[in-house]
Amino acid sequence: MPETVLADTTPPDAAPAAVKQPSLIGGRIPLARLRDLALVPAIVVIAVVGQIVNPVFLQADNLVNVLQTMSEIALLVLAQTMVLIVKKMDLSLESTMGLAPGVAAWLVVPTGAGHGLGLLPGAWSVPATLAVGVLIGVVNALLIIRFGLNGFIVTLGMLIVLRGILTGISGGQTFFQLPESMLYLGTAQWFGMPASIWVCLVLFAVAIVVLGWTSFGRSLYAIGGNVDAAKAAGIRTDRVLWIVIVAGSLLAALAGLLLSGRLASVASAQGNGYIFTVFAAAVIGGISLNGGKGTMFGAFTGILLLFMIQNVLTLAGVPAQWIGALNGLIILVALIISRVTGGKVQE
Amino acid sequence: MDDAERAVSPAPGPVDSGRAPAGPPVVEAMGIVKRFGPTVALNGARIIIRPGETHALVGRNGAGKSTLVSVLTGLQAPDEGTVTFGGEPAPRLSDRDAWRRRVACVYQKSTIIPTLTVAENLFLNRHDHGRNRLISWQGVRRRAQELLTTWSVDVDPQTPASDLSVEQRQFVEIARALSFGARFIILDEPTAQLDGAAIQRLFDRIRDLQRQGVTFLFISHHLQEIYEICDMVTVFRDARHIVTAPVAELPRTELVAAMTGEAAAAGRENRASTLDPGATAALSVRGLSAGTYGDVTFQVGAGEIVGLAGAAGSGRTEVAETVVGLRAGATGEVEIAGNRPRPGSVPAALAAGAGFVPQDRHHQGFVPDMSIADNSTLSVPKRLGSNGFLSRGRRDGLAREMIERLAIKTPGPELPVSALSGGNQQKVVMARALADDPKLLVLINPTAGVDVRSKEFLLGKVEETADAGTGVLIASDELDDLRMCDRVLVMFQGRVTNEIARGWHDHDLVAAMEGVDLDA
Numbered sequence: 001m002p003e004t005v006l007a008d009t010t011p012p013d014a015a016p017a018a019v020k021q022p023s024l025i026g027g028r029i030p031l032a033r034l035r036d037l038a039l040v041p042a043i044v045v046i047a048v049v050g051q052i053v054n055p056v057f058l059q060a061d062n063l064v065n066v067l068q069t070m071s072e073i074a075l076l077v078l079a080q081t082m083v084l085i086v087k088k089m090d091l092s093l094e095s096t097m098g099l100a101p102g103v104a105a106w107l108v109v110p111t112g113a114g115h116g117l118g119l120l121p122g123a124w125s126v127p128a129t130l131a132v133g134v135l136i137g138v139v140n141a142l143l144i145i146r147f148g149l150n151g152f153i154v155t156l157g158m159l160i161v162l163r164g165i166l167t168g169i170s171g172g173q174t175f176f177q178l179p180e181s182m183l184y185l186g187t188a189q190w191f192g193m194p195a196s197i198w199v200c201l202v203l204f205a206v207a208i209v210v211l212g213w214t215s216f217g218r219s220l221y222a223i224g225g226n227v228d229a230a231k232a233a234g235i236r237t238d239r240v241l242w243i244v245i246v247a248g249s250l251l252a253a254l255a256g257l258l259l260s261g262r263l264a265s266v267a268s269a270q271g272n273g274y275i276f277t278v279f280a281a282a283v284i285g286g287i288s289l290n291g292g293k294g295t296m297f298g299a300f301t302g303i304l305l306l307f308m309i310q311n312v313l314t315l316a317g318v319p320a321q322w323i324g325a326l327n328g329l330i331i332l333v334a335l336i337i338s339r340v341t342g343g344k345v346q347e
Numbered sequence: 348m349d350d351a352e353r354a355v356s357p358a359p360g361p362v363d364s365g366r367a368p369a370g371p372p373v374v375e376a377m378g379i380v381k382r383f384g385p386t387v388a389l390n391g392a393r394i395i396i397r398p399g400e401t402h403a404l405v406g407r408n409g410a411g412k413s414t415l416v417s418v419l420t421g422l423q424a425p426d427e428g429t430v431t432f433g434g435e436p437a438p439r440l441s442d443r444d445a446w447r448r449r450v451a452c453v454y455q456k457s458t459i460i461p462t463l464t465v466a467e468n469l470f471l472n473r474h475d476h477g478r479n480r481l482i483s484w485q486g487v488r489r490r491a492q493e494l495l496t497t498w499s500v501d502v503d504p505q506t507p508a509s510d511l512s513v514e515q516r517q518f519v520e521i522a523r524a525l526s527f528g529a530r531f532i533i534l535d536e537p538t539a540q541l542d543g544a545a546i547q548r549l550f551d552r553i554r555d556l557q558r559q560g561v562t563f564l565f566i567s568h569h570l571q572e573i574y575e576i577c578d579m580v581t582v583f584r585d586a587r588h589i590v591t592a593p594v595a596e597l598p599r600t601e602l603v604a605a606m607t608g609e610a611a612a613a614g615r616e617n618r619a620s621t622l623d624p625g626a627t628a629a630l631s632v633r634g635l636s637a638g639t640y641g642d643v644t645f646q647v648g649a650g651e652i653v654g655l656a657g658a659a660g661s662g663r664t665e666v667a668e669t670v671v672g673l674r675a676g677a678t679g680e681v682e683i684a685g686n687r688p689r690p691g692s693v694p695a696a697l698a699a700g701a702g703f704v705p706q707d708r709h710h711q712g713f714v715p716d717m718s719i720a721d722n723s724t725l726s727v728p729k730r731l732g733s734n735g736f737l738s739r740g741r742r743d744g745l746a747r748e749m750i751e752r753l754a755i756k757t758p759g760p761e762l763p764v765s766a767l768s769g770g771n772q773q774k775v776v777m778a779r780a781l782a783d784d785p786k787l788l789v790l791i792n793p794t795a796g797v798d799v800r801s802k803e804f805l806l807g808k809v810e811e812t813a814d815a816g817t818g819v820l821i822a823s824d825e826l827d828d829l830r831m832c833d834r835v836l837v838m839f840q841g842r843v844t845n846e847i848a849r850g851w852h853d854h855d856l857v858a859a860m861e862g863v864d865l866d867a
Contacts, residue, residue: 213481215474218463222471225460232458233471234443292462 038286039301042337046308054315062311064193068262070307071200072097074300075255076278077285078207079248081299084282085211086244087224087291088144088151091275092158093252095166096136098270100253101260102166104128104182105175115171122179126257129182133253136162137246145241159275167268175266186261196258203251208296220244224291280331281306305334371434372397373531373562374419374450379428381414388414389425390586394564396531396579401553401563403573403594406583407606407770407798412566415583416533419564421446432531444527451524452533455540455796459508459516466491466504469523498522499555514545518552525561532556533564538572539796542659543824543860550576568798570599582606607800620833620849621650621814627685629700629787629818630670635679639665640841643679647787647818652809654829655822657838658860664706666838667791667822671703672696673711684786684818697726702785704776704793712776715765719757720746722764723778730783749778754804770801777805781812788812788819794828806831824860826853 050057076093083090104125109116120128140158144151188195211217219240222230230237260266285302287294309330310323318326374396381389389411396402406412417423418430421440430437438445459468466488467474475486491504500518502511511519517537524532534553538546553563553576565577573580574594582589582605589605590597597605626649635643640662647653657663668674670681675691688695696703705711713722723746724731730745731737746760753774757767764775773793780788790809794802810831813819821828829835837845837859845859 209481213484215472215476215482218467218474218482219472221463222460225462226458228456229458229460230471232443234447235472288462292460 036286036295036298037301039284039298039305039337042334043301043305043308046305046312050308050312050315053312057312057315062315064197066307066311067197067200068194070303071194071196072255072259072262073274073277073281074200074303075203075251075258076274077281077299077303078204078296079251079255080275080278081282081285081287081294081296082207082211082220082244083248084287084289085220085224085291085294086241087227088241088245089155089289090140090245090248091152091155092136092140092162093155093248093278094271094273094275095159095162096133096249096252096271097256097259097274098266098268098272099136099162099166099256100129100132101125101182101256102170102175102266102268102270103132105178105260105266106169108179108182109175109177114173114175114177115169116175116177123181125179125182129253129257130250133250133256134246136253137249140249141242141245144245145238163272166270170266170268172268174268176264178260178264178266182257183261183264186258186263196262199254199258204296204300211296216240216243221292224293226292277303277306277327277331280334284331284334302334306330309334370398372431374430374432374564375434376415376419376425376430377428379415379418379425379430381411381418381423381425387586389418391428392583392586392588393428394419394581394588395591396562396564398562399557399560400578401557401565401576403577403580404564404566404583405568405570405573405580405602405606407800410583410606411586412583413535416452416535416564416566419533420450420452447524447527447529449529450531450533451521451527451529452535453517453520453524453537455536457516457520459511459520461507461509463508464504465495465502465506465508465511465519468508468519469494469504469526494522494526495519498525512545513540514548517549521552521556525556530560531562531564533566535566536568536796537565538567538569543857544658546572568796568802570602570799573602574599603799621816622648622833623650623816624648626650626816628682629684630820631680631682632666632670633680633682635666635669635677635681637665637669637674637677640838643838643843645836645843647820649786649818650813650816652813652819652821652832654832654835655820655838656824656829656835656856656860658824660840661838661860662841663822663824663838664791667703667789667820668706670696670787670820671701671789673705697783700786701789702726702780702783702787703789704773704780704791706791706795708773708776713764713772713779716763718746718761718763719750719755719767719775720760722775723749723760724782726779727782745782746778749782752781753778753808768798770797770805773797773801773805777808781808784817786817788817790819790821790823790828792823792825792828793821794823794825802827826856829856 047058056062076097079093080090106115107117107120107128108122108125110118136158140155143149143154185195185199190198211220219230219235222233222235223237223240227237256270259270281303282294282299283289283302284305285294285300286298310327313323313326372395374394377393379389379392380387392411392415394402394404394415404412404415414423418425421437421443424440432449438449460471463471469491470487474482475490477483477486488504495502495504498521500522502515502519508516508519521532537549541549557563565573567573577594579591580594580597580602581591582602584606628646629649629651630647632646633644639660643666645653655663655667665674669677672688672691672693672695677690680687681690683696683699683701686699688699714725720742724742728737731742743760749755750757750760755767755771755774755778757771764772767775777793788809793805793809797805806828809819809821821832823829833849835847835851835856836843837847837856839860847856847859
């Protein structure tokens with residue numbers, strides 16, 4: 001079939017299709033699109049409520065602040081969404097987020113200042129961070145795909161191991177005096193907005209396009225929906241899974257880099273507990289834990305909603321001690337809301 | 348009727364000019380040997396399929412049909428033997444595209460991805476790409492629409508595949524197969540999950556495609572269907588090729604004999620009624636109504652076998668499921684052996700003395716990875732020990748007894764049910780239904796997807812159970828299931844319309860199920 005001819009012409013079959021539509025629960029397609037936007041009304045409501053609670057909420061500074069604080073965890077959501085769509089899970093993302101910049105700092109930070117070894121010049125810190133991320137992804141993929149171990153347990157084990165390694169190399173302390181290159185992404189401003197926001201938004205945009213409009217992206221859905229059928233359709237399922245798992249870990253390392261840069265340090269507990277929020281955001285955003293369902297845009301709205309609510313609570317002056325309990329409650333309420341607006345049972 | 352069918356079907360197709368009977372066979376598999384560890388799945392098996400014919404492959408469960416299918420579709424390489432397509436040797440296993448251009452299979456298990464739309468399923472991994480190398484969804488949708496229109500499949504390409512009926516799903520899979528250029532299609536028990544009307548529509552579709560030059564290999568447990576739709580039949584038994592013959596030249600008794608290796612009883616002799624009119628009725632249903640059926644009233648006496656016949660959607664399954672508590676929300680009364688269990692509660696129905704074989708054994712019948720012992724005793728924990736603790740010994744003992752009683756082919760009670768063949772799986776489900784010596788046995792499509800011998804055996808067991816004084820209700824549209832019933836109640840569009848006593852002719856019952864009055 002000549003591709004160019006088909007590309008941008010309006011389908012001539014639109015009329016017959018439209019005729020047949022009513023017989024099949026009229027207007028399904030708009031519905032399917034709407035599911036994607038299910039959280040948008042909720043986001044609008046929160047924005048309005050936030051504005052009423054505190055007029056600061058909708059000011060540019062505050063919004064940038066919200067976006068920046070969520071940018072790192074949003075990258076984890078992006079990674080986890082890909083992994084969930086292929087019907088796997090990666091719990092170790094949160095400790096990768098801590099360990100990857102932790103190892104880089106360990107190698108780069110000069111001796112005398114904390115636990116640094118000072119083995120590498122500062123310029124190596126970013127490549128080192130990303131390399132650690134890739135390495136962790138390779139180990140995960142090796143265990144899960146090559147050796148056929150259960151992904152949930154493998155990454156749970158990795159979560160604990162990686163966190164332990166970070167505690168070991170840092171001696172339980174925080175790395176300071178990070179090199180300039182490590183700080184750049186977390187602190188730079190591009191076109192008047194923090195670079196980390198740009199990185200986050202651009203990566204989400206790329207992911208939306210890849211998942212929606214490329215064969216590779218669609219193969220993720222096929223694998224998550226029915227892996228045997230995907231194989232039968234000629235998709236090299238193992239290769240796709242490898243790419244997804246390694247890319248997920250790489251994204252987690254990048255998220256760690258952004259966070260370390262913003263805080264100008266790597267705490268030994270960096271990323272601790274993030275994974276729960278990540279899962280919550282993905283599920284709220286319509287990603288099925290059973291694979292094959294959900295969109296990147298939905299996942300983005302999920303994490304955005306969570307952080308907006310948190311921000312509103314902070315602006316409303318809720319005591320810090322209660323934020324934890326409220327965070328959990330928010331997740332549950334957001335799930336209920338998305339169940340109501342999405343209409344389908346969450347699996 | 349069979350002859351008439353045959354005369355019509357091999358009309359030469361307009362597409363393929365080389366479809367004379369003398370042309371090279373579409374597929375020729377010779378001397379195929381395939382071993383899985385110690386078991387020999389195929390032992391020198393062979394099959395030759397000529398262009399344009401519809402070839403039936405029959406055999407009991409475990410005869411090697413599935414293995415042959417995976418060899419013919421290139422999913423597994425044979426240990427010995429050769430496969431050729433149109434005279435050319437088969438492509439390498441890794442060359443999936445080459446295989447898909449030659450042969451396609453519609454499996455019992457769906458190869459459709461439920462979370463994607465029909466259009467995307469059709470063109471998975473070969474989407475249309477626009478100028479910017481991104482997928483053009485318009486192009487995909489349009490090509491899907493064209494494809495579905497070409498093969499007159501009436502499905503909207505935008506529908507999520509999970510919304511398709513089994514029938515639509517099969518049509519979509521056939522269309523997809525054809526779109527790869529394959530003109531040889533294997534249908535692996537396509538009718539197992541379809542009702543009568545859908546089967547007829549499938550057969551119409553097959554005949555259409557036959558006329559357009561498509562060759563079929565048709566696998567089915569229903570011999571009736573083979574006589575209806577197929578030209579040639581090949582019988583496998585115990586991993587070997589037994590016979591290949593034109594369907595018209597192989598009478599039914601000989602076909603069954605070839606499958607089982609022994610002459611089957613030509614017909615089930617009429618059983619004497621074992622109805623015990625003195626005892627409390629095993630089941631008494633009065634004025635039962637719900638969404639899909641209404642005002643259903645009948646009784647099943649102790650020792651009586653009552654059939655509940657009807658086409659799909661007639662409400663027979665729903666009535667049977669309401670009786671055993673799988674469905675709630677019905678008005679009216681259900682009385683099992685004198686008790687009135689709480690409606691909509693399976694435990695209450697079981698406690699009242701019901702045992703049942705659900706419609707779909709894969710969904711409701713058993714837990715695939717649990718052992719035979721666990722599965723067959725799932726509903727009778729109280730017989731396995733006291734105070735909530737189970738005795739393994741007692742469980743295995745009970746299971747062994749049932750394995751023996753139902754002749755389940757297994758090395759022992761600890762084997763997971765998923766490792767058994769379809770017929771033996773159904774026996775496990777039956778074993779559980781019988782585990783508590785029920786006063787009422789409810790069977791819904793008890794022989795669906797079960798081979799001939801297991802079917803005879805299961806139905807024989809049902810008779811035995813009735814002889815022992817249990818009332819039996821069989822909800823089915825399978826004539827063989829209903830043949831031994833003392834009487835058959837026919838449901839049509841949610842109402843019981845006929846009651847037919849034993850000794851009916853097939854056409855009477857079928858006419859009643861379809862709502863046709865033969866006397867009119």
